[in-house]
Amino acid sequence: MRTAFINELFALAKQDPRIVLIVGDLGFGVVTPFMEHLPAQFLNAGVAEQNMTGMAAGMALSGKIALTYSIANFPTLRCLEQVRNDVCYHNANVKVVSVGGGFTYGAMGATHHAVEDLAVMRALPGLLVVAPGDPIEARAATRAIIEYTGPCYVRLGKAGEPIVHPSTINFELGKAIHIREGRDATLISIGGILQNTVRAAERLAKEGIETRVLSMHTLKPLDVEAVLAAARETEAIFTIEEHSILGGLGTAVAEVLAEVEGIKAPLKRIGVPPAFSPHIGSQEYMLQSHGLTDEAITLTVAQTLRIVTSGRAV
Amino acid sequence: MDPQNKVNLPELAKRIRQHCVRMTGKANASHVGGSLSAADLLAAIYGRALRYDPRRPDWTDRDRFIMSKGHACSALYAVLAESGYFPVERLESFYQNGSPFAGHVMHKNVPGVELSTGSLGHGLPVATGMAIAAKRDGRPSRIFCLISDGECDEGSVWEAALFAPHHKLDNLIVLIDYNKIQSLGAVKDVIDLDPLADKWRAFGWAVREMDGHDMPSVEEAVMQVPYEVGRPTCIVAHTIKGKGVSFMENKLLWHYRAPLGEDMTKALAELEQLK
Numbered sequence: 001m002r003t004a005f006i007n008e009l010f011a012l013a014k015q016d017p018r019i020v021l022i023v024g025d026l027g028f029g030v031v032t033p034f035m036e037h038l039p040a041q042f043l044n045a046g047v048a049e050q051n052m053t054g055m056a057a058g059m060a061l062s063g064k065i066a067l068t069y070s071i072a073n074f075p076t077l078r079c080l081e082q083v084r085n086d087v088c089y090h091n092a093n094v095k096v097v098s099v100g101g102g103f104t105y106g107a108m109g110a111t112h113h114a115v116e117d118l119a120v121m122r123a124l125p126g127l128l129v130v131a132p133g134d135p136i137e138a139r140a141a142t143r144a145i146i147e148y149t150g151p152c153y154v155r156l157g158k159a160g161e162p163i164v165h166p167s168t169i170n171f172e173l174g175k176a177i178h179i180r181e182g183r184d185a186t187l188i189s190i191g192g193i194l195q196n197t198v199r200a201a202e203r204l205a206k207e208g209i210e211t212r213v214l215s216m217h218t219l220k221p222l223d224v225e226a227v228l229a230a231a232r233e234t235e236a237i238f239t240i241e242e243h244s245i246l247g248g249l250g251t252a253v254a255e256v257l258a259e260v261e262g263i264k265a266p267l268k269r270i271g272v273p274p275a276f277s278p279h280i281g282s283q284e285y286m287l288q289s290h291g292l293t294d295e296a297i298t299l300t301v302a303q304t305l306r307i308v309t310s311g312r313a314v
Numbered sequence: 315m316d317p318q319n320k321v322n323l324p325e326l327a328k329r330i331r332q333h334c335v336r337m338t339g340k341a342n343a344s345h346v347g348g349s350l351s352a353a354d355l356l357a358a359i360y361g362r363a364l365r366y367d368p369r370r371p372d373w374t375d376r377d378r379f380i381m382s383k384g385h386a387c388s389a390l391y392a393v394l395a396e397s398g399y400f401p402v403e404r405l406e407s408f409y410q411n412g413s414p415f416a417g418h419v420m421h422k423n424v425p426g427v428e429l430s431t432g433s434l435g436h437g438l439p440v441a442t443g444m445a446i447a448a449k450r451d452g453r454p455s456r457i458f459c460l461i462s463d464g465e466c467d468e469g470s471v472w473e474a475a476l477f478a479p480h481h482k483l484d485n486l487i488v489l490i491d492y493n494k495i496q497s498l499g500a501v502k503d504v505i506d507l508d509p510l511a512d513k514w515r516a517f518g519w520a521v522r523e524m525d526g527h528d529m530p531s532v533e534e535a536v537m538q539v540p541y542e543v544g545r546p547t548c549i550v551a552h553t554i555k556g557k558g559v560s561f562m563e564n565k566l567l568w569h570y571r572a573p574l575g576e577d578m579t580k581a582l583a584e585l586e587q588l589k
Contacts, residue, residue, distance in 0.1 A: 020447075040450055043446070045477065046473075046476070046477065048470075048473035048476070048477065050435070050439060050469070050470035050473055051439040051442065051470060051473035051474045051477055053439070054436055054438075054439025054440045054442070054443060054470065054474070055439050055440070055442050055443030055446065055474075055477075056443060057439075057440050057443060058439070058440040058441060058442060058443020058444040058445075058446075058447065059443040059444070059446065059447040060443075061428070061429075061440070061443075061444065062443070062444050062447035062448065062451070062455075063374070063447070063451070064447055066443075081433055081436075082436065082439070082470075085430065085431075085432075085433060085436055086429075086436055086439075086440055089430055090421065090429070090430065
């Protein structure tokens with residue numbers, strides 16, 4: 001996703017001199033071509049995220065499309081008030097980009113576990129929150145946020161994730177992508193956990209459970225219609241995120257379901273408990289230990305559906 | 315601003331002070347002390363240095379002024395009104411329900427305000443971004459940013475202070491309203507900043523220190539920027555909190571207290587005597 005993002009941004013920036021990429025002294029090997037070929041559109045703010053974000057707002061208020069780029073929690077939580085006041089309150093055309101969402105840097109320790117970012121960023125007024133699910137979505141999302149005028153947060157994974165979408169996609173900010181159809185349940189996924197979600201759906205199908213799969217790449221504004229349709233047309237909803245179950249996709253979907261009248265759909269949030277992880281490890285290990293592998297998702301969905309069905313029988 | 319039509323700076327500073335006292339008194343609002351300490355600086359900036367056009371607040375090539383010490387907003391609103399951005403009568407709605415004139419600098423529906431501030435340490439990074447954008451676009455805009463002394467406790471100020479000289483932003487000017495009193499006491503007792511000018515010098519800024527109430531010095535300081543090609547400018551203005559009203563001067567109390575009733579009458583009477 002990181003590669004898809006930077007390649008697309010590089011291509012766009014060559015066409016549009018307003019685009020400025022500001023990095024927080026990170027992106028070794030990734031941003032190098034951009035830096036070398038477009039020096040007038042590149043800036044290294046150093047290890048200083050507050051200044052990076054404030055400057056991005058200042059540049060955006062001077063006509064630029066400014067992107068801040070760093071890893072994990074650095075471009076979001078470290079400079080949260082700059083994102084809120086300088087960027088959001090001024091509706092500045094700034095795109096905050098974080099690489100390494102979730103447990104991408106799982107072995108690096110709790111400081112690098114970015115599993116509250118979506119919740120926190122979602123709470124900020126006027127900020128679009130986007131987390132593409134694979135490199136195809138990442139490329140489309142990059143183009144979409146540049147075309148959109150206003151503040152955005154983009155959460156990316158790492159480099160080298162598998163491509164989930166078999167062909168071209170119709171990517172629109174705020175519109176979930178329908179990946180698979182089924183009536184037994186809907187699996188709504190955000191970000192890089194998409195592949196495990198799709199695999200879980202395939203496993204479930206083998207067990208005779210047909211699921212609808214939605215890639216909810218835009219957390220805010222949420223595709224409320226897609227959630228309501230899932231509630232009306234399928235038996236249960238599962239949200240799957242490499243993020244705390246507090247405040248992210250699961251919460252956003254629960255908010256919709258809690259306030260809608262006349263539709264009852266059981267909801268299960270599959271994600272990370274709202275606590276510091278007691279251990280560290282590779283992304284694979286961390287997903288495994290948090291029940292986010294395709295096998296674990298399959299099991300949770302199947303078990304939950306059994307409970308839901310038996311509840312109804314009674 | 316029409317440079318041919320030179321405003322009388324002491325007169326402008328006096329009107330700013332009168333507005334500050336009336337506004338904070340009527341609103342029963344805090345922060346009159348730090349507004350009065352900045353009045354002469356604001357008068358010199360808007361009366362001499364800044365290239366702006368109140369009829370075109372979004373003119374691309376304008377100079378920009380960022381009031382980073384957002385709590386001293388009454389002084390900014392006053393100088394904007396006096397500079398023609400909006401009628402001075404609008405100042406009467408300061409702090410009132412539904413008014414755009416909030417108790418910290420807010421840009422929405424207030425023409426001429428470049429940046430909403432109120433949380434300290436935000437202005438200089440944004441000003442730095444504006445300065446680098448102007449440089450890269452080849453625009454003549456200069457960015458003036460007024461910060462407080464207490465604000466220098468914020469790390470983000472020093473992040474920008476490191477960045478700007480490295481990038482040779484000589485179109486960036488920071489003014490420090492060094493009135494020596496912050497929220498809970500004297501600056502030297504809370505977190506001593508001295509030697510403040512030397513700190514900025516060491517960071518690579520071209521620095522000038524002066525009495526922030528000696529108008530000829532202030533005027534000269536803001537008119538002569540940049541002092542060195544390729545270096546951002548730092549103006550350390552030694553000021554007096556509450557300047558112009560004897561019973562407010564150098565009193566921490568007037569960071570908070572509003573000039574009500576008799577206090578307002580006395581304050582306005584003293585200000586009327588200012589030359």
